[in-house]
Amino acid sequence: MIPCGRDLSWTHCPDVTVTADNPRRLRYALFIAMEIQPVSKKFLTEVIAGSTDLSGVAATKLAGDIIEAMKGEIVSSGRFTIPDFGAFIVRETPKRTGLNPKTGEKVQIKAGATVRFKASPSLKTAALSGVKKSKRKAAKG
Numbered sequence: 030m031i032p033c034g035r036d037l038s039w040t041h042c043p044d045v046t047v048t049a050d051n052p053r054r055l056r057y058a059l060f061i062a063m064e065i066q067p068v069s070k071k072f073l074t075e076v077i078a079g080s081t082d083l084s085g086v087a088a089t090k091l092a093g094d095i096i097e098a099m100k101g102e103i104v105s106s107g108r109f110t111i112p113d114f115g116a117f118i119v120r121e122t123p124k125r126t127g128l129n130p131k132t133g134e135k136v137q138i139k140a141g142a143t144v145r146f147k148a149s150p151s152l153k154t155a156a157l158s159g160v161k162k163s164k165r166k167a168a169k170g
Contacts, residue, residue, distance in 0.1 A: 070096065103144060115148040 070092050078088035099117070102109045107119040124140040148156070 113149055113151045115146055115152055118145050118147060119143070120145050 070089070073092040073095070074085065074088045077083060077091055078085055081088070083091065099109050103117055103119060108116060110116040119142055122141045122143055125138050127136050127138045128134070129136050
């Protein structure tokens with residue numbers, strides 16, 4: 030089983046067994062865990078090690094390789110899409126004029142690029158239902 034949350038136990042979903050051959054449950058486990066804890070390389074390593082028979086070192090290398098593959102794809106094509114999750118898209122920012130907040134004078138800001146994330150419809154639906162559930166829980170408590 031994949032640990033979930035800061036106490037590394039399944040407190041709200043104890044009957045869910047996550048295995049590498051069940052990607053739907055793995056996605057669900059990742060979604061639930063992301064609500065509780067920020068996603069980091071360490072978190073990805075724990076999820077990979079918990080859902081496969083890989084050692085911690087191998088899981089760390091795999092997590093690093095996944096992140097590097099995502100970066101490489103974003104750099105080469107300008108887009109990286111994960112089905113049922115969303116897409117990372119490179120957007121160019123135009124040259125513009127800004128204001129120095131301290132002096133109030135106009136400053137030229139160079140053109141650049143930024144990476145934006147666009148959530149998939151299924152992720153938006155899941156996030157909305159999670160917000161509604163937490164509001165109902167807060168209203169009861």
